[in-house]
Amino acid sequence: MxxxxxxxxxxxxxxxxxxxxxxxxxxxxxxxxxxxxxxxxxxxxxxxxxxxxxxxxxxxxxxxxxxxxxxxxxxxxxxxxxxxxxxxxxxxxxxxxxxxxxxxxxIAMIFQDPLAALNPTQTIGRQVGEILRRAGRPRAEVRGRVLELLERAGIPEPAARMRSYPHEFSGGMRQRAMIALALAGSxxxxxxxxxxxxxxxxxxxxxxxxxxxxxxxxxxxxxxxxxxxxxxxxxxxxxxxxxxxxxxxxxxxxxxxxxxxxxxxxxxxxxxxxxxxxxxxxxxxxxxxxxxxxxxxxxxxxxxxxxxxxxxxxxxxxxxxxxxxxxxxxxxxxxxxxx
Structure with a gap:
């Protein structure tokens, strides 16, 4: 390291x-x-x-x-x-x-194994957006905030990658997605x-x-x-x-x-x-x-x-x-x- x-x-x-x-x-x-x-x-x-x-x-x-x-x-x-x-x-x-x-x-958590923690049947964007919707964010704001969180977590081309599933990400990218998910609830x-x-x-x-x-x-x-x-x-x-x-x-x-x-x-x-x-x-x-x-x-x-x-x-x-x-x-x- x-x-x-x-x-x-x-x-x-x-x-x-x-x-x-x-x-x-x-x-x-x-x-x-x-x-x-x-x-x-x-x-x-x-x-x-x-x-x-x-x-x-x-x-x-x-x-x-x-x-x-x-x-x-x-x-x-x-x-x-x-x-x-x-x-x-x-x-x-x-x-x-x-x-x-x-x-x-x-309180949010980033797990050791993001592949096990992320839902394999939902896109990354949907999973991050679900946290925002549960927090009461207006639906019109959710997509923009998802893009912002993915970008903050260092995921390139967030508009395209938000439609990806966890298995389509590398280990490091999955961990970044977990970080975005954890940050969604502020x-x-x-x-x-x-x-x-x-x-x-x-x-x-x-x-x-x-x-x-x-x-x-x-x-x-x-x-x-x-x-x-x-x-x-x-x-x-x-x-x-x-x-x-x-x-x-x-x-x-x-x-x-x-x-x-x-x-x-x-x-x-x-x-x-x-x-x-x-x-x-x-x-x-x-x-x-x-x-x-x-x-x-x-x-x-x-x-x-x-x-x-x-x-x-x-x-x-x-x-x-x-x-x-x-x-x-x-x-x-x-x-x-x-x-």
Missing amino acids: SRMPAPAEAVVGVDGLLEVDGLVIDLPAAGGGVRVVDRVTFDIPPATTVGLIGESGSGKTMTANAVIGLLPDGAVTGGHLRWRGSPGEDLLQASPARRRRLRGHE PALLLADEPTTALDVTVQARILRLLRSIQEEQGLAMLLVSHDLRVVAHVAHQVVVMYAGRVAERGPTGAVLAAPAHPYSRALVESVPAVRSRTALAHPLPGTPATPANRPPGCAFHPRCPLARERCRTEEPPARPVAPGRWAACHFAEELLPR
């Missing part, structure tokens, strides 16, 4: 557009339920991109699906999703009708779940630039879910690092990448040296990632952690403030930070 300048740090200290507070998600499994998300807490300020990073199985997508209301009934068993400030509106207490009104309008929050995973590196960079420019120009907040630290480093103002369903660290992206306060965050940075230096050598993470189904006692990362001590094996570290605007769930975070 070509390098992009890091985004400027967002203004901190404002009320969150969305506050995720102690979110708990339990899913049924053989032999009993599995806690796939365990007391996850972070906030998304207005006009800010927050990167949700972690290896597969860390609970990132489950967290995003909880926000937009795509989990099975009863899966969320604890916590709050406070919308538009504190106390705000708790989305977990909202009626199904209210969640449907929010979805696609105030959302305040955009959830992007691994939006560049299936694309080659050149197309990835173009999509990331597009998302970043849209976020900055329209003042959207965005939650970017990714397993790729390079993607988050290029786009996110703040980062939330997840491991085995829990938050390991959160804070401003530049500060976390420059001086991680959790051994897992540091291992992620060292495994992808390009986020800090072109010449540094990569150090792959040792061991097998823990998952919510096989989460060890104490600190979930301790079997892979070079700094682990007896306390780490028996006592789960709470997420706590370790520097201005930064939180880490490590007993010995201060030893990792510059003195």
Whole structure:
């Protein structure tokens, strides 16, 4: 992936557009339920991109699906999703009708697989237009707004391509169509779940630039879910690092990448040296990632952690403030930070 300048740090200290507070998600499994998300807490300020990073199985997508209301009934068993400030509106207490009104309008989502998310029997233009019609746009305005959205998403010759079906688009073009679809409802929050995973590196960079420019120009907040630290480093103002369903660290992206306060965050940075230096050598993470189904006692990362001590094996570290605007769930975070 070509390098992009890091985004400027967002203004901190404002009320969150969305506050995720102690979110708990339990899913049924053989032999009993599995806690796939365990007391996850972070906030998304207005006009800010927050990167949700972690290896597969860390609970990132489950967290995003909880926000937009795509989990099975009863899966969320604890916590709050406070919308538009504190106390705000708790989305977990909202009626199904209210969640449907929010979805696609105030909160929209870009999925990892646009071919599966788009309707194969309808043209791209019709699908984008349907969102506009449901939002109450006059029919006379819909076509012009569809063309405007497709053009904004970087789709060439939008007047012709709006008549195309999803299978007639390339992977990168389908992702652009998903972006146009997501923007049709004029959302305040955009959830992007691994939006560049299936694309080659050149197309990835173009999509990331597009998302970043849209976020900055329209003042959207965005939650970017990714397993790729390079993607988050290029786009996110703040980062939330997840491991085995829990938050390991959160804070401003530049500060976390420059001086991680959790051994897992540091291992992620060292495994992808390009986020800090072109010449540094990569150090792959040792061991097998823990998952919510096989989460060890104490600190979930301790079997892979070079700094682990007896306390780490028996006592789960709470997420706590370790520097201005930064939180880490490590007993010995201060030893990792510059003195």
